[in-house]
Amino acid sequence: MNAPPIISLKRATLKYGSRTLWQDLNLEVLPGEFLAVLGANGSGKTSFLKILLGQAPLSAGQVMLDGAPAGRGSRTIGYVPQQKGFPADTALRARDLVGLGVDGHKWGIRLRGKAYRQRVDELLEQVGAASYGKIPVGMLSGGEQQRLRIAQAIASRPKVLLCDEPLLSLDLNHQKEVSALVGRQAKGNGTAVVFVTHEINPILDHVDRVLYLAGGRFMLGTPSEVMRTEVLSELYGTRVEVLEMDGRLVVVGTPDAVFDGHAGEVAA
Numbered sequence: 600m601n602a603p604p605i606i607s608l609k610r611a612t613l614k615y616g617s618r619t620l621w622q623d624l625n626l627e628v629l630p631g632e633f634l635a636v637l638g639a640n641g642s643g644k645t646s647f648l649k650i651l652l653g654q655a656p657l658s659a660g661q662v663m664l665d666g667a668p669a670g671r672g673s674r675t676i677g678y679v680p681q682q683k684g685f686p687a688d689t690a691l692r693a694r695d696l697v698g699l700g701v702d703g704h705k706w707g708i709r710l711r712g713k714a715y716r717q718r719v720d721e722l723l724e725q726v727g728a729a730s731y732g733k734i735p736v737g738m739l740s741g742g743e744q745q746r747l748r749i750a751q752a753i754a755s756r757p758k759v760l761l762c763d764e765p766l767l768s769l770d771l772n773h774q775k776e777v778s779a780l781v782g783r784q785a786k787g788n789g790t791a792v793v794f795v796t797h798e799i800n801p802i803l804d805h806v807d808r809v810l811y812l813a814g815g816r817f818m819l820g821t822p823s824e825v826m827r828t829e830v831l832s833e834l835y836g837t838r839v840e841v842l843e844m845d846g847r848l849v850v851v852g853t854p855d856a857v858f859d860g861h862a863g864e865v866a867a
């Protein structure tokens with residue numbers, strides 16, 4: 600029997616004033632599924648996460664997480680917000696940053712002592728950060744810091760992990776490592792992942808489906824269904840090319856123009 604969806608959007612529409620970011624989005628994300636959200640600057644990727652977090656209301660339609668309206672079950676969600684590196688003089692140790700994700704649950708009773716330390720050790724191990732647990736986060740590389748943010752986000756064993764551009768400013772190797780870490784969280788732990796990114800290539804091996812946002816429209820499907828010249832040309836309403844070069848996908852010719860409308864799910 601299939602597990603019920605952990606994220607469900609029905610005829611979801613988001614507008615700011617007269618501007619439509621998307622409309623009539625029907626989407627169900629299953630436990631363990633990895634959904635990439637792609638699109639140009641300003642296409643509404645972060646807004647999509649805010650809707651799932653319950654931090655912004657839909658203009659129309661419905662969004663449910665784990666059977667409850669978004670925003671009413673925050674312990675179900677782990678969130679890696681979009682951010683730059685910590686300032687070099689940040690004194691907080693790596694393990695204390697991760698510990699912030701462990702603390703504060705259990706209805707306000709702080710889980711301290713041995714159980715707390717063990718859980719932090721386990722999380723540091725899980726993200727490959729055990730060797731730098733005692734180092735101040737400001738002294739760590741961007742990739743190391745990002746691993747810690749993910750450890751913090753998964754500390755409460757969330758059913759849904761939302762990541763907003765977690766690969767920004769990482770070099771290629773770190774991009775791959777962080778992608779693999781999030782991929783393991785989906786496939787190994789059954790966490791549904793929603794991963795906002797500009798760049799699909801580092802996560803291509805891990806992605807099940809892509810939600811591609813552009814100019815008030817969207818396309819939803821597997822990477823091979825969506826990342827095609829004819830599909831993205833239809834979405835953008837102008838000719839764009841999807842080229843495959845050395846196993847990488849490159850989208851060429853995307854316009855900046857904003858327009859309203861509705862696309863839909865790519866037929867399998």
Ligand SMILES: Nc1ncnc2c1ncn2[C@@H]1O[C@H](COP(=O)(O)OP(=O)(O)OP(=O)(O)O)[C@@H](O)[C@H]1O
Nearest residue numbers: 615616620638639640641642643644645646647797
């Ligand atoms: N509360 C709001 N009120 C009005 N407009 C908003 C609001 N929040 C976001 N917007 C606008 O909606 C658009 C989408 O913003 P959003 O941050 O979701 O885009 P994005 O795809 O994440 O962009 P980027 O890749 O640059 O981070 C932007 O033009 C933004 O200015």
